[in-house]
Amino acid sequence: MGKGMNVVCLDMEGVLTPEIWIAFSEASGIPELSRTTRDEPDYGKLMRWRIALLKERGLSLKDIQDTIATIDLLPGAREFMDQLRKKTQVIVLSDTFYQFAMPFMEKLGYPSLFCNTLEVDEQGMISGFTMRCKDSKLTTVKGLQTMGFDTIACGDSYNDLDMIRAGKAGFLFRTTEKIKQDNPDIPVFDDFGELLCAIKKAL
Secondary structure, three states, X not given: OOHHHEEEEEOOEOOOEOOHHHHHHHHHOOHHHHOOOOOOOOHHHHHHHHHHHHHHXXXXXXXXXXXXXXXXXXXXXXXXXXXXXXXXXXXXXXXXXXXXXXXXXXXXXXXXXXXXXXXXXXOOOEEEEEOOOOOHHHHHHHHHHHOOOEEEEEEOOHHXXXXXXXXXXXXXXXXXXXXXXXXXXXXXXXXXXXXHHHXXXXX
């Protein structure tokens, strides 16, 4: 297969950018908001809990966006993305929301982004969220495969495992000890250079 037949699917938070909710938890001084899918694998449950907590504290979408504007990419992420896109098609496949992710996409040179969207009320408060599809990462990877693409995936969290296992190659990046121990068959990397080499080999 030529290189045009591959698509690399990358998780965003924890792989290319810091975890948005952890950064916002620090900025807002609300430690409970630092819970992520590493702690609560049920994403819907986690988001409903976050939205209720934001409402309780009177925090709006703009408050979160103001924090996001101050967050940089993980060091080396832009160079990694540029090198990877010279070799193959890349999609950032994330459970985050367009309202959070766009400043990062600008910093990454506007790669394709498949993610979800937030519902916001007239007061600018987050009132709900719409998931693009069920099991969005796995569903997307399977969809790409039915279109004739081989997929290679990389993520750091529980909600990345299905897409990592479903493709012709998959990797964990800077994940937790628990996830490493539970998934000893998946190669783990902590360095962008090593991850890039592994993906190039898999192509």
